[in-house]
Amino acid sequence: MKKILIPISLLLLALFLPELVGRNPYFTGIMINVLMMASLASAWNIPGGYAGQFSFGHAAYFGAGAYTTLILLSGNPIDPLLALLAGVVTASLIALITGSIVFRLRGHYFALASIAVAEIVRLSVLNLQFTGGAQGILLSDLTFHGIDLNSKIPFYYGMLMILVLSMGTTAYIQSSRMGYYLQAIREDQDAAASLGINVALYKNRALLVSAALSSVTGSLYGLYIRFIDPGAVLDLRLSIEIILTAIIGGVGTIWGPVLGAILLVPLAELLRSNVIGDTLISMGIVSDVSPVGHFFKEGLAHAHVLVYGVITVVCILFMPQGVLGITRRRK
Amino acid sequence: MLIIQSLVSGLLTGGVYALAGIGMSLVFGVMNVSNFAHGDLMMLGMYLAYFAFTLLHIDPYLSLVLILPVSFLFGFLLEKLFVSRVIHHPHQNQILLTVGLGLIMSNSALLAFTSDPRILTTTYSSSSVMIFSDVSVSVPLLLSFLVTCAITALLYLFLARTRTGMALRATSQNREAAQLMGIDVSKMSAITFGIGTGLAAAAGALIAPVYYIHPMAGHNFLLKAFTVCVLGGLGSVPGATLGGLIIGVVEAFSATWISTDWKDVVVFMLFLAVLLFRPQGLFGKRGGE
Amino acid sequence: MEPLLTIDQVTRRFGGNVAVSGVSFSVMKGDITGLIGPNGAGKTTLFNCMTGYISLDAGTIIFEGRRINGKRPDQMCRLGMVRTWQRVKPLGKLSVLENVMIGAFVTTASPKVAGKASLEQLQAVGLDRYADQPAGTLPIGLKKKLELARVMATRPKMVLLDEICGGLNHAETESVLDIVRMLRKRGVTILFIEHDMKAVTSICDRIVVLSSGEKLAEGTPEEITSHPAVIEAYLGGGYHAQG
Numbered sequence: 017m018k019k020i021l022i023p024i025s026l027l028l029l030a031l032f033l034p035e036l037v038g039r040n041p042y043f044t045g046i047m048i049n050v051l052m053m054a055s056l057a058s059a060w061n062i063p064g065g066y067a068g069q070f071s072f073g074h075a076a077y078f079g080a081g082a083y084t085t086l087i088l089l090s091g092n093p094i095d096p097l098l099a100l101l102a103g104v105v106t107a108s109l110i111a112l113i114t115g116s117i118v119f120r121l122r123g124h125y126f127a128l129a130s131i132a133v134a135e136i137v138r139l140s141v142l143n144l145q146f147t148g149g150a151q152g153i154l155l156s157d158l159t160f161h162g163i164d165l166n167s168k169i170p171f172y173y174g175m176l177m178i179l180v181l182s183m184g185t186t187a188y189i190q191s192s193r194m195g196y197y198l199q200a201i202r203e204d205q206d207a208a209a210s211l212g213i214n215v216a217l218y219k220n221r222a223l224l225v226s227a228a229l230s231s232v233t234g235s236l237y238g239l240y241i242r243f244i245d246p247g248a249v250l251d252l253r254l255s256i257e258i259i260l261t262a263i264i265g266g267v268g269t270i271w272g273p274v275l276g277a278i279l280l281v282p283l284a285e286l287l288r289s290n291v292i293g294d295t296l297i298s299m300g301i302v303s304d305v306s307p308v309g310h311f312f313k314e315g316l317a318h319a320h321v322l323v324y325g326v327i328t329v330v331c332i333l334f335m336p337q338g339v340l341g342i343t344r345r346r347k
Numbered sequence: 348m349l350i351i352q353s354l355v356s357g358l359l360t361g362g363v364y365a366l367a368g369i370g371m372s373l374v375f376g377v378m379n380v381s382n383f384a385h386g387d388l389m390m391l392g393m394y395l396a397y398f399a400f401t402l403l404h405i406d407p408y409l410s411l412v413l414i415l416p417v418s419f420l421f422g423f424l425l426e427k428l429f430v431s432r433v434i435h436h437p438h439q440n441q442i443l444l445t446v447g448l449g450l451i452m453s454n455s456a457l458l459a460f461t462s463d464p465r466i467l468t469t470t471y472s473s474s475s476v477m478i479f480s481d482v483s484v485s486v487p488l489l490l491s492f493l494v495t496c497a498i499t500a501l502l503y504l505f506l507a508r509t510r511t512g513m514a515l516r517a518t519s520q521n522r523e524a525a526q527l528m529g530i531d532v533s534k535m536s537a538i539t540f541g542i543g544t545g546l547a548a549a550a551g552a553l554i555a556p557v558y559y560i561h562p563m564a565g566h567n568f569l570l571k572a573f574t575v576c577v578l579g580g581l582g583s584v585p586g587a588t589l590g591g592l593i594i595g596v597v598e599a600f601s602a603t604w605i606s607t608d609w610k611d612v613v614v615f616m617l618f619l620a621v622l623l624f625r626p627q628g629l630f631g632k633r634g635g636e
Numbered sequence: 637m638e639p640l641l642t643i644d645q646v647t648r649r650f651g652g653n654v655a656v657s658g659v660s661f662s663v664m665k666g667d668i669t670g671l672i673g674p675n676g677a678g679k680t681t682l683f684n685c686m687t688g689y690i691s692l693d694a695g696t697i698i699f700e701g702r703r704i705n706g707k708r709p710d711q712m713c714r715l716g717m718v719r720t721w722q723r724v725k726p727l728g729k730l731s732v733l734e735n736v737m738i739g740a741f742v743t744t745a746s747p748k749v750a751g752k753a754s755l756e757q758l759q760a761v762g763l764d765r766y767a768d769q770p771a772g773t774l775p776i777g778l779k780k781k782l783e784l785a786r787v788m789a790t791r792p793k794m795v796l797l798d799e800i801c802g803g804l805n806h807a808e809t810e811s812v813l814d815i816v817r818m819l820r821k822r823g824v825t826i827l828f829i830e831h832d833m834k835a836v837t838s839i840c841d842r843i844v845v846l847s848s849g850e851k852l853a854e855g856t857p858e859e860i861t862s863h864p865a866v867i868e869a870y871l872g873g874g875y876h877a878q879g
Contacts, residue, residue, distance in 0.1 A: 070439045117623050124381045124581070127442055128573050129622055132615040135570060139615075143608040193745045196730075200738045203727035210687065210721075212713035212742040212790060252566060256446060263443060318457055325450030332444045333432055 027180070034172055044168040048240065050281045051175035052233055057261035057273030058182035059229035063222040064259070065267030066195060068202030070127050073114075073134025074258050077227040079250035080107040081234030083141060086153045086244060096160050100235040107231030108224055110137065115220040122205055131252065138250040152245025155238070171240040178236060179274070182229050186270050189225070198222055199268070253321065260324055264331055266338030275339055280324070287320035352482050353599040359488040361595020362495040363554050367568060368575030368587035369502065370546030376519035376582030377539040378434060380441045384425075384449035386569025388544050391452060392418060392551025393560045394460065397467050407467060407556050408490055411498075414552050415545045422544025426537040434536060449565065456562035464559040472556055491553040498549060499588060502542075506584065515539060519582060547572075567611070574618040580628025589629060640665040640794055640825045641686075641717070646695035648678075648685055655681040657849040658695070663794070668816070668826040670836035670857075673846035674869060679829045680722060682846070683798055687719045688712045700793070714742060716793030720783040720800055722829075728772030732763055735771045735782055739789030750789075757785040761815050777808040784815050794825040801835050813839055833870065837861060845869070 037043040056078060063069040081103035088099040110133065118129040141147040163170050189195045197218050200208040209215050238244050248254075257280075265276025286292060293309070293316055296302050302309040331338070371385045392414060399410035429448060433441050475483045506512040518525040518535045526532045551568075558564070575594050579586025594614060601613040621628065639662035648656045656678040663669045673679050684690045686697055688709040697705045699717055707715070718739075727735050736754035737747065744750050758764040761781045766774060771782060780800055787795050797816070801809045816839065820826060830836045836843065837857040845852040845860060847869045853860060860866055 068437070068439065070442065072442075117619055121622065121626050123438055124375075124442070125577075125622060125626065127381070127439075128577065129619060131570060132574075132618045136612055136615045136619075139609070139612045143606075143612075191747065193741050193747065193750075196734060196738055196741060196747065199730055199734075200727050203729055204725045206689070206709075207721065207725035207727060208738070209689075209709040210713060210719050210725075211739045211786060212710050212718075213738070214708070214710045256450070259443070259446075318454065321450055322454035322458065325447045325454060328443055328447030328450065329429065332436075332440050332447065333429070336436065336440055 030176055034169055039167075039169060041168055044172055046282060046285050048168060048172050048175050049285070050277050051172070051179050052237055053258070053261050053281050054274040054277035055175065055179040055182045055233045056230055056258045057265070057276055058179065058186055058270075059226045059233070060258050061262045061267055061269075061273050062186060062189060062198075062226045062229075063219065064226075065262060065269070065272070066189070066202065067198035067219055067222045069119075069219055069222065070259065071130040071223070071226075072127050072252070072255050072259070073130035073132075073137075074226075074230055075250050075252065075254040076110055076130075076134040076137040077107040077230035078234035078237070078254065078258075079137065079141070079244075079246070080110055080227075081231030082238035082244050082249045083147060083153070083234075084231075085235040086155050086238045086242075087146065089158065089239075090153060090155055096158070096239060100232060103231045103235040104228045107227040107234075111223045111227035112220070115216075115223050119216040119219045119223075131255075134250070134252065134255060138246050141250060142246045148245070150245065152243060152248070155242040158239060158242065165239070168240070171236065174236050174240075175233075178229070178233050181232075183270055183274070185225060185229065189222075190270065194218065194221065202268075257324065260328055262338075264327060264338055269338075272338055279339070280327075283323070284320040287316055287323060290316065292316060348479075348481050349603060351479065353603045354596060355478070355482055355484055356488065357596035357599030358592055359484070359492040359595070360554075360599065361592040362492040363550050363591075364571055364575050364594050365588045365591020366495045366498060366546055366553070367550040367572045368579065368591045369499065369584055370543040370550070371572045372576045372579065372582055372584055372587040373515075373519075373539055373546075374543040375576060376584070377515055377522075378430070378536050379438075379522075380430060380434065381438065381445070381573075382540075382543065383442055383445040383569065384452060385445075385543070385547050385572050386565030386567070387449040387452040387456075388418070388422070388547035388565070389551035389554075389568045389572075390456065390560075390562065390565035391421075392548030393555040393558070393564060394456060395548060396552035396555040397465055397560050400467055400469070407469065407552060408494055411494065411549055411552055414548050418548035419541040419545040421541075421548075423537050423541035425544065426540035430540055431533060431536060449569075453562050453565055460562060462562060464561040467555045467560060469556055485557065487556040491557070494553055495550075498546070502546075502584075511535075511538065570611075571614065574614055576628075577618060578621050578628055580630040583628065583630040586628055586630030637664045637666070639663060640700060641827070642698040643682075643686065644696045644698070646682065646685055646697065647693045648681055648690065649693050654849050656685065656846075659846065659849075659851050660695075661844045661851060661854055663825060663827050664842070665825055666820070666823060667841040668820055668828060668839055670840035670843040671827060671829045671846065672831065672833055672836060672843060672860075673852070675831055676848075677831075677846040678849040679831070679846055680798060681849075683719065683796055683829060686712075687717065687796060713790060713792075716791075717796065718787045718790050718792040718794075719796040720780075720787055720798055722798040722802060724776070724779040724783055726771035726774065726779050726782060729770055731768050732771050732774065732782060733758065733767040736785050736789045739786040742790040754785075754789055757789045760788070760818065761785045762811075777804055777812075780804065780808075780812055781815065784812070784819075788819065788824075792824055794827065795819065796827045796829070798829045799831070800828070801830065801832070809835065833861070 033047060034044055060074050064071060084103040084106045085099040088094060088102055089096060114130060114133045118126045142150055158165050197213050200213060201215055201218060205215050261276035261280050262273045264280060266272030297304050297309055367389055371382055374380055374382050395414045396407040396410050399405040400407055429444060433444050471486045474486045476486060477483050506516055514530045515535055517530060518532050522532055575587055575590040578593060579590030597617060598610045598614055601610040641663040644660045645658045646656055647658055659682060671679055685692050688707050692705055696703055699715060733754055736757050737750040740750035740753045758767055761784055763778060763781055763785060774782060801812055828836055840857055843857055843860045844854045845866050852869055853863045853866050
């Protein structure tokens with residue numbers, strides 16, 4: 017009973033959260049980011065946390081969704097849902113190519129190849145004509161079955177739906193044979209194969225599901241932000257942020273990636289938005305013109321990735337199982 | 348003549364890639380760790396050369412005398428403080444730890460030096476010499492290549508002739524057996540990571556006079572170094588040497604005949620092709636499968 | 637009696653070294669066959685060839701009348717030929733029960749059914765009270781039993797045991813051999829690698845002896861223990877030292 021009660025109350029809370037913050041666009045924006053990172057980290061977690069196949073190129077699937085959807089919608093009056101499905105197809109193709117090249121190999125190779133594929137995708141988007149190159153793509157107008165898409169609220173609920181989908185998929189996999197198989201592959205590939213597991217097939221399935229979920233997240237993000245460029249949606253840094261979110265929360269669990277996003281996204285926002293610097297200056301603790309004040313005002317905005325780096329190192333050295341790993345044994 | 352021109356400049360740049368790749372391959376061979384901070388260590392080498400030149404007025408090639416020992420020590424300490432703690436962990440943890448260290452380095456550099464690219468201009472930066480009557484060779488690239496050859500030769504001598512070098516190779520062959528033979532493998536790891544760091548920083552310093560110096564430069568070098576290592580066979584020093592030269596030439600050829608924008612794509616395609624057709628690399632031990 | 641597994645002229649090289657050279661023999665249905673030989677005789681290499689972990693350079697492997705070389709390890713398992721590991725490979729973070737379930741999933745996709753079947757296997761080998769413990773925390777003797785339970789859960793026709801008694805004391809060896817006998821009673825054919833000859837002579841119906849990658853002898857335990865070439869191979873160093 018308790019097992020169902022907590023998720024349902026959390027879902028109810030999530031449903032009413034926009035009303036609780038009075039539909040404040042700033043907070044809604046942050047919450048959309050939390051949901052987005054949670055859903056990306058959940059998707060990453062399926063091959064990464066369960067099967068132990070760390071992808072360092074998940075931005076490629078996210079970006080494939082965002083780009084495919086926006087390219088199709090700019091100038092073409094098609095249903096955004098179709099454009100979203102097209103994104104899933106593109107991302108799945110990239111996943112299939114990556115998987116078929118590297119899943120025969122093991123260890124370091126998948127990590128390396130996933131970066132290489134993501135870089136090929138990023139550089140291609142950067143250098144091709146129809147993708148808008150370095151300028152990116154701007155979507156001027158968007159309509160969807162009469163919903164007001166100038167408000168952030170529909171996107172909040174859209175992201176929430178995707179997160180529920182990602183978590184539901186994870187829960188379904190975890191409770192089925194596939195979940196056991198993925199974990200066996202993570203623990204020992206040779207033993208897994210000797211017990212009848214087609215290792216390459218299951219790795220490919222996990223990556224495919226993950227790529228599709230990441231792509232849907234990317235499509236919705238593209239529709240929400242309406243302007244994308246390679247630096248924003250295809251960068252290696254995004255891939256690394258996705259991994260960190262999952263790791264810090266706890267890999268190989270349903271709730272770990274969500275917890276990671278709840279912890280990390282607001283932290284990054286706090287650092288990025290100069291709130292700390294402004295507060296310190298307005299309280300008169302540091303002076304606006306002193307080097308320290310300058311650092312808090314200007315430097316700290318760039319420091320969130322530095323903080324991510326420190327958190328990663330601390331996390332790996334002292335709690336490699338993530339925050340959830342400390343409290344849980346399994347499930 | 349275009350072919351020879353591309354070949355020459357490709358080989359010269361490839362030498363520096365080889366140096367970076369050897370450092371990474373050595374770390375992989377001895378410690379079985381993929382060092383994702385390798386590119387950022389190169390970036391630090393670039394800044395070291397830049398500041399040695401602008402603040403101390405030391406020629407970038409001479410500054411290696413300072414950069415090599417300093418970066419060796421830095422790498423030695425990094426291993427002792429961080430990497431050694433994950434050496435028996437799954438490789439994902441090792442990758443993430445080095446990713447984290449790399450993020451700290453690149454973003455500290457960003458805070459300290461800002462994102463403005465810097466250019467190291469020496470008196471001979473834009474000069475070139477002619478060989479074969481109509482092939483021009485940039486002087487800084489040529490100097491980089493010669494220094495690279497010297498460092499590589501010293502490294503080979505060190506690995507082949509000294510006790511420590513032989514112990515390193517033994518550890519690379521079989522860590523457990525080396526330990527049974529009385530080799531202090533944890534010390535070997537620290538020395539290896541020191542050498543790897545030294546070589547990365549040296550490669551960074553050598554490429555500094557011909558490249559934009561900025562905090563995120565490491566990212567691109569990291570992928571190049573990986574490609575070099577995988578092409579040569581993870582863990583193989585001669586493989587990385589040859590791999591570096593090949594990548595340099597492939598890059599120069601694709602810049603000439605395809606376009607500069609696509610040269611990195613060609614290199615990464617080559618990387619995937621190697622994984623597909625010869626995952627053990629040119630010189631690698633089998634066992635990637 | 638008919639052969640379940642026949643290997644014919646199997647050869648495998650590593651670089652210049654021939655690890656297994658033209659080895660042929662058959663394993664009869666329902667038998668316990670021992671594959672013995674000194675360290676480095678090529679036993680594990682042959683095992684790896686037979687279970688699809690490494691490819692053959694020459695020769696054929698026939699299982700139930702079908703040629704199976706070139707098949708992957710998971711396909712071999714689904715055909716009914718399953719192996720254990722000399723250096724045990726527990727799925728460390730999974731529980732003991734989950735380890736066995738991985739094997740049971742060959743027969744069913746339902747975790748519920750697999751869980752129930754696995755618990756029965758654990759009871760059969762006497763590991764049921766460790767069911768919820770992470771497999772990585774078991775002592776070596778119990779890990780070996782876990783490997784057997786896992787293999788049994790796949791409902792194999794034939795199991796290949798790679799030094800299943802290696803590193804065990806006398807009592808542990810006896811209880812592992814009891815499980816092997818139980819397996820045979822269930823109609824499972826067994827191929828048993830061991831370098832310690834004493835451990836296998838008591839339990840095997842037939843024995844194949846490998847030495848330096850080649851088949852040295854084949855026969856009943858009595859024939860093998862009195863075979864001059866086998867005595868030479870096992871005690872050769874000692875004889876020369878004395879002579």
